[in-house]
Amino acid sequence: MSRLGGWLAFALLVVLMVLLMVQIDRQWARMNDMTRIMQEQAEDIRRTRSLLRQLEHNLRNAQFESPTTRVVASERQKPDAFERVREAAEQTDYAAGDWLMLAFGSGIRTLTPLVSSDAYSSEVQNYVLESLLVRDPDTLDWSGLLAEDWVISSDGLTITFTLRRDVNFSDGVPLTAHDVQFTFDFIMNEIIAAPRHRAYLARIERVTALDDYHVEFVFNEPYFNSLQLAGSMSILPQHFYSKYIDDPRTFNESRGLLLGSGPYRMLDPENWTPDQGRIELERNPRYWGPVDPSFDRIVWRVIENDSARLTTFRNGDIDVYGARPREYQRLLDDSSLMERSSHFEYMSPTAGYNYIGWNQERAGEQTRFADIRVRRAMSMLTDVNRIIDEIFIGYAEPAVSPFSPRSPQHDPANQPIPFDLTRARELLTEAGYADRNGDGVLQDADGNNFEFEMTFFQDNEDTRRMVLFLRDLYARAGILMRPRPTEWSVMIDEYQQKDLDASHWAGPRVSR
Template sequence: MNGWGRLLEWVTLALLLLLAMWQNDRLWERVGRLEGQLRELQQDLRYANQQLARLSVSAMATGGGSPPPDARDSAQDSAHDFAATPPALGAFARAAHARTRPDFAEGDWFVRALPTGIATLTPYVSSDAYAAEVQSYVMESLLVRDPETLAWQGLLAESWSFDETGTTLTFRLRPGVRFSDGTPLTADDVVFTFRFVMDERIAAPRARAYLQKIEAVEALDPRTVRFRFREPYYDALALAGGMEILARHYYERYLSEPETFNRSRALLFGTGPYRLRNPESWRPDLGIVELERNPRYWGPVAPPFERLVWKVITNETARLTAFRNGEIDLYGARPVEYERLKADTRLSARATRFEYLAPTAGYSFIAWNPLRDGKPTFFADKRVRQALTLLTDRDRIIREIFLGYAEPAVSPFNPRSPQHDPSLRPEPPNLERALALLAEAGWHRRANDGVLVNAAGEPFRFKLTFFQDNDDTRRMVLLLKDLYARAGILLEPDPTEWSVMLERLNQKAFDAITLGWTSGVEVDLYQIFHSSQAGPGGDNFVSFQNPEFDRLIEAARSKIDETKRMQLWRQAERILVEEQPYTFLVRRKTLAFVDRRFANLQQTRLGLNIGFVPIEIYVPKAKQRYGQ
């Protein structure tokens, strides 16, 4: 009986296990059906949004619907009489129009490469352009610029207006905007964002430098928010409208633990079309950033791609190989490569080539550090900085390093911008004049070897720090070493990792450093060169101080009248050219190859539309490479 009893127990246990497995299978089957139903519901909602977008575009094309936006840019017109009521689609009009194309389809991934790792994705704490690129798909602002007219368009805001004094700006938020967890956006989130960033405990000195023109932000009701400025400010609409909005319910806890926020790596959360699956789990050492489509995205036009992916590939040869193999979809070529790749028929068959100099193209420079560890350096004397600029042969750099795919830079202002004084041109190299300036500053050639020395017998020797993984920059530094050696100056190349470079900038622990700044429609010099921004963490890492310059840019920022403002900018520009806190180098052309499966690629006044949000490029169904 004991044997039969044990057998019965085993049979019963087996039956129970089979029943549990069957029930588990049924459970997963139900979960699978539920997920499928949810996907279908999302597709239905996206389809409905597409139809509404098409109807809006058709109405606009036939003269019906809402009137076109005011094409004026309040940053360049009188602020007190500006009022905007954009059409319902606002910033989504171009993306909606792309959906009317016969081959439009949702799906696929957009995969790009990063030349260096990202230290943090946390908004307002991060400080590099690569993190900003990722954030732009997750965080959203009240307004964005139209890439063709450059006029402001509503994104999170549906309308906005100034009062008669030009110091109060009121936004009306769009209805139905939600964060990626489904929580509605309200005016309280806008108010919270301002207060959070302006909290001195939050490591966001760059953002505070921009926002300090704002005196207060207040919610008038859940959909209406008012910005009060301390005084009229020419770029008020960009300042308030461009602020990326934080979710109060997500970020408020960090006011009680600000150091946790400051040290975080990926507290990235917003209303945007994409999201990090788990912001708390991403780490820089993963070597990849993946964003998934936000299933609760509020916009009238759904984002086309299922995923956006960035792979960290620091080696330039490896990036090109990855592009050739179809592992990434976009490749920014160096000039030397570009000349060779233009003739590559195999590459041309699968990639579209773009070559352009965007009106908002940034510039490269060498920053001279005049104060290190509390002591003046060789570069504290402006005659030394002037001499080094005269030794820097920009035309030769453009010819030999960039093969003509660049233009010389004379200041932070684009030479085609009304901010720029056309009488200021890059000075040609002049060894004789440079040596005369150096002699005035107390530097003379040593008799035995021609090296410059000062009265104390110190040789003119310095390190030029640069990003170690950029081959063009490395070649340029070696060229500069030879150019400066003609004057008896000993330049020591200092190749450095990106994270270390950022740390040295914050600590001002460098002799000289070569980098680049991105640019905009109208460049505000305050954050980079105003004396108040020379403190720890500020972007005035060359400690530039000039009271007259400060006065001029403060006056320019307060001038609404464009003609008067441009006169002030030009006066400030002349001081920069005289003082040479930077040696301004070049503005480079973009030389890009894009996988041919992408459709609706266009060049605009802001450059190629490949990085625009809302997204207006897509991959036709027949050309899609990745599944969901």
């Protein structure tokens, strides 16, 4: 017994020593973080003193006001972009701190702005980058963010923004109108791999910094959405990204070049790589907003399997989980989980929509889907109502355009294409397809079977069920569809190269 007691005491001592070492490591990491932040704050103080000396010099020499600052601020009542944040911070149970743990359903190839093309990277960037304006989430009115005011010319061709004077990027460098001009010029530079952004901003003729805090957007023609176009452009720091003008290949192939003025920042804004398996943002200690960011850090883990992601949520290792419809019904019956979590049901105007992309050109040649009759027939064979009822258990609605049916941009004249097997067969016959050998499969005029692959993200169970359901529907019309589960990164590559037959996607919902 004495020997056993000695071993137990020794084991207990070892455990205590390990716990003590872990605690010391945590404290040491915390002290390193505090030291780093204090050094940054000291640099900020020195920079502020320099700015104050310059301001005093300008006042003595009566050079404070430039001609462009004589633009009279508008009388409009502008919504407060931080109203909701203020209200949350005033709640009695509000407490800042802790880490927010989240999960992505697939890995991210790059976090670099402009180069990235997926929704996950955009989610991360939204915490780091900021735009001149944002929309009020309740009224959809514009609120000033980096811009405190703006004036639109009578002909609608010019918008002049007045920038806030208290905004710094997360590395302490002030954000000015020159960064706004640089961002536009950088995007429009053909050597930068940003074709989608260039196409989006093509209506803007030029962007000019009038001085440090006034920037002018000039459009080449009147455009109803010009304020959205100018105000929503994420502003990049010139001092950080300008070096890549001479080295575009490094930028275009980069994985983690992300620095901005937002409430959070990358721990290392230049060296993140996908093989790290997670993305971690820390609170920006220089953030200019009136309320400090809530969490000390935001962390995303990559958990591609839906079931594994749910298990991680059940175990409390991630804080938020977007449940699939069937999962949600089961989770509501889990009393222990419901006691320690909150759940919400809502039809989001920005939640996106599922759609099938029919590739009309592959390897430089037109595919069968280039024929509008074939595409319309495939839409008529896709029984959307049954998909909603049987796959999504009613938690969906037919999408008839990129706009939410509850937005003012929705045209009520647009109606869903109905499921119509008879009319679909007629259209396919008109396009030259028929069962020429009696095997139940349609062939074209050359005797080739109407068959194709449906590419879809392999780790989404709802999508898998949907594609299998569609396979059976299409078979009733004599069409052979082969499901092709694929990794997300491979899907993106094949989409960009047009190297696929058809593919299922979840697209963005546009709500202006």
